[in-house]
Amino acid sequence: MEQEKCSMETTGKVITCKAAVTWTIDAPMSIEDVEVDPPKAGEVRIKIISSGICGSDNHVLEGDFKVPLPVILGHEGAGIVESIGEGVSSVKPGDKVLTVFLPQCRKCDSCLHAKGNCCLKEDVRHPVGLMLDGTSRFTCRGRKLHNAFGTSTFTEYTVMHEISVVKLDEAAPLEKVCLLACGFTTGYGSAINKARVTPGSTCVVFGLGGVGSSVVLGCKAAGAARIIGIDINEEKLARAKALGVTDCLNPRNFKKPIQQVVVEMTGFGADFSFEAIGTIDTMVAALESCNSSYGVCVIIGVAPEKSQLAFNPMQLLSGRTLKGCFLGDFKTRDHVPLLVDDYMKNKINLDPLITHRLPFLKVNEGFDLLRSGKSVRCVLSF
Incomplete structure (x- = not known):
């Protein structure tokens, strides 16, 4: 009920929240106040609850994997739908969801092929850092920020395309199943x-x-x-x-x-x-x-x-x-929910992979743990 109340109060409005912004490479991320626009047609705004720290994000920070800057990184997230844009039908406000970097539009050549999972609407191989309409939903200090891999989870709120959002079992623990958004599944x-x-x-x-x-x-x-x-x-x-x-x-x-x-x-x-x-x-x-x-x-x-x-x-x-x-050759929206089911039935165990937990505001410390080799997966809590 509290989440529904929150959604009603913020629906259609710009939300100001905390996010970790990468202004430049080879430097710590900066915790900033950012404005997050409401979702447009086919989009979902999500309140992030947890996010894993993945090596791919570190590749960006160290300059090995180039994405447009400034950017909000993070792609291994789990959260709760705050509001939805016009035409969204697979999720509703209050739903628990995973944020996956590999969409499944169910219409392109790859999605329609039995063996394909690299949806042609992905933003990983040649990242542009924008929504499909060529614009951004993030603003900081009057400057537009780029989106990372269609996800951007190092922020209290993010906006994603419905085709990249995986609905979860209501009982799924978000602080654990976030790993199914990338690391474990891959x-x-x-x-x-x-x-x-x-x-x-x-x-x-x-x-x-x-x-x-x-x-x-x-x-x-x-x-x-x-x-x-x-x-x-x-x-x-x-x-x-x-x-x-x-x-x-x-x-x-x-x-x-x-x-x-x-x-x-x-x-x-x-x-x-x-x-x-x-x-x-x-x-x-x-x-x-x-x-x-x-x-x-x-x-x-x-x-x-x-x-x-x-x-x-x-x-x-x-x-x-x-x-x-x-992403493990899985068609994301079709198959990742099945992995969540397996986790809920104790057929797979994510616990041994989570070696550290930190509050979101200590995200830079999480990357220090990754670089030092001390962590397998550090999960941030929001």
């Missing part, structure tokens, strides 16, 4: 949907942060017999063992390339390999770690802008398969 789905990990197989996972740890959970759920985890952070290796990693490797402890170590310890290479870091070197290492005849390598990490992936074509001619994967 990693878990890459193992279950894209690689299609088989029972009894051997998997190798490069990078054991939030996404890599979720890959481990996916491999385990698929019945992998051996899961090799690779990271230069010993703390992450220890945590990964509790998730299901059977062999932990720190590349700094070996004089030879880590892919050579993997091939030697497995005999002929892993059945499946996953790259969840975002560097060219680790992508090549992941490819060379899997079996030369039938190995499947899935690239998940976001490489620095203008990177070029180079490897000997013979690596593929022998039979390997190299794949990319966006």
Whole structure:
């Protein structure tokens, strides 16, 4: 009832609230008062309740992934619908929702194809940072702010397109299921949907942060017999063992390339390999770690802008398969609610991934934890 009252009081009006604004790269975000416009046709204004801190946001802050500035970052969010624009039918004020960076318009070539999930209305591959009508809903100090990936969750209120909003079970705990908006879904789905990990197989996972740890959970759920985890952070290796990693490797402890170590310890290479870091070197290492005849390598990490992936074509001619994967290959509005159901039924466990919780105003401290390697996922509370 309180939420409905709030919606009635603010519907159709500009809301002034706190947001973390990125004015420039290589600098902390600035907590500012911002004005958030009402939603236009096909749009939803959401009161953010929780948001995870993802490595992709850090790539923007460090300049490896360029988006238009100034911008409000954040894309792993969960909240409550405050108001809706004309024509919105899938959610209503008071609904619990997830904010997903990959929309599902259900009309484009990708959405209509059985195997496609990269909706052509996404704003990730070549971000413009604006709503579909070419305008912004955020203003700060008289200046328009850009939207990040169609989401922008580092703000108390955001505006999104209905096609990027996933309605949740009313009982879903927003402070946990926010991870289903990106990190868990991306990693878990890459193992279950894209690689299609088989029972009894051997998997190798490069990078054991939030996404890599979720890959481990996916491999385990698929019945992998051996899961090799690779990271230069010993703390992450220890945590990964509790998730299901059977062999932990720190590349700094070996004089030879880590892919050579993997091939030697497995005999002929892993059945499946996953790259969840975002560097060219680790992508090549992941490819060379899997079996030369039938190995499947899935690239998940976001490489620095203008990177070029180079490897000997013979690596593929022998039979390997190299794949990319966006948000776990899930069609977001169709499939993410099913993951929420699985969480509610205790079929998947998000708790081990959440290592830290902070109030939203300490968002910069959350990024410090990420960069230092101390956190797998830090969840901000609003």
